[in-house]
Amino acid sequence: MSIDKNAPIGIFDSGIGGLTVAKAVAKALPNEDIIYFGDTARVPYGIKSEETIREYALEITDFLLSKGVKMILIACNTVSASAKNEIKSKTGALPVLDVITSGTEMALNQIPNNHIGVIGTLATVNSKAYEKSIHALNSEIKVTQQACPLLVPLAEEGWIDNEIATKTLENYLSVFEHSNINSLILGCTHYPLFKKAIPSVLKSESIRIIDSADSIALTAKQTLNELDLLNDKGGEFQCFVSDRPQRFQELAERFLGRKISDVVVTHL
Numbered sequence: 001m002s003i004d005k006n007a008p009i010g011i012f013d014s015g016i017g018g019l020t021v022a023k024a025v026a027k028a029l030p031n032e033d034i035i036y037f038g039d040t041a042r043v044p045y046g047i048k049s050e051e052t053i054r055e056y057a058l059e060i061t062d063f064l065l066s067k068g069v070k071m072i073l074i075a076c077n078t079v080s081a082s083a084k085n086e087i088k089s090k091t092g093a094l095p096v097l098d099v100i101t102s103g104t105e106m107a108l109n110q111i112p113n114n115h116i117g118v119i120g121t122l123a124t125v126n127s128k129a130y131e132k133s134i135h136a137l138n139s140e141i142k143v144t145q146q147a148c149p150l151l152v153p154l155a156e157e158g159w160i161d162n163e164i165a166t167k168t169l170e171n172y173l174s175v176f177e178h179s180n181i182n183s184l185i186l187g188c189t190h191y192p193l194f195k196k197a198i199p200s201v202l203k204s205e206s207i208r209i210i211d212s213a214d215s216i217a218l219t220a221k222q223t224l225n226e227l228d229l230l231n232d233k234g235g236e237f238q239c240f241v242s243d244r245p246q247r248f249q250e251l252a253e254r255f256l257g258r259k260i261s262d263v264v265v266t267h268l
């Protein structure tokens with residue numbers, strides 16, 4: 001199968017969280033066309049069963065394939081934890097990257113890293129995907145996980161820097177207070193939206209915050225380069241959602257800090 005280098009990169013998430021990845025990709029690869037899909041009708045994924053998450057993820061994969069993408073970035077930790085292999089079997093030779101692999105690599109590049117904290121959705125934490133992925137590379141590292149299910153609805157509501165967001169973060173992050181973690185992986189792509197508030201809630205400046213967005217963007221660039229698939233004349237950013245396009249557009253423009261073309265509703 002030959003892949004068209006001028007085809008778009010497909011990026012998806014359950015909602016707006018994956019925009020943190022899309023933003024990093026657009027910055028690292030300004031000449032690439034990007035197709036983003038946010039499953040706004042069915043967000044949040046993190047409280048659903050693995051079977052359901054897999055079913056949704058494969059439907060989105062079919063949609064992105066129908067758009068002729070040349071690469072897929074799974075910009076959702078919950079999907080990465082539950083459906084990465086199934087997506088890869090569907091896409092064949094097409095490169096597929098996921099945020100858990102990127103987040104793990106980034107965390108392990110930090111020194112010292114004898115104790116890593118991970119926050120994520122219930123599904124990601126229950127799957128122990130980060131623990132497995134970290135221990136596959138270094139079994140000595142202690143991993144402390146904390147599920148933060150309320151952060152996704154808060155982010156989707158745009159409540160990222162008010163009192164309720166701070167109180168919620170304080171509650172969830174208190175588990176790390178006396179734990180001596182060196183790094184904290186933001187194991188959900190919605191969580192970087194709270195990036196400003198997290199360090200002050202953690203009350204520690206020495207804990208490094210790991211956001212896999214930059215890391216996956218860099219890997220995407222390297223992969224496209226190695227496969228000779230870099231585009232040099234793109235730069236379009238097109239969003240598709242399964243519900244509430246205006247609301248998505250508003251939040252997306254606020255977060256990306258720029259206007260985007262009209263968001264299209266697609267029923268999978």
Ligand code: DGL
Pocket residue numbers: 013014015017018043044045046047075076077078079121124152187188189190
């Ligand atoms: N942003 C997603 C993640 O990285 C999914 C959040 C959700 O829908 O619960 O896990």
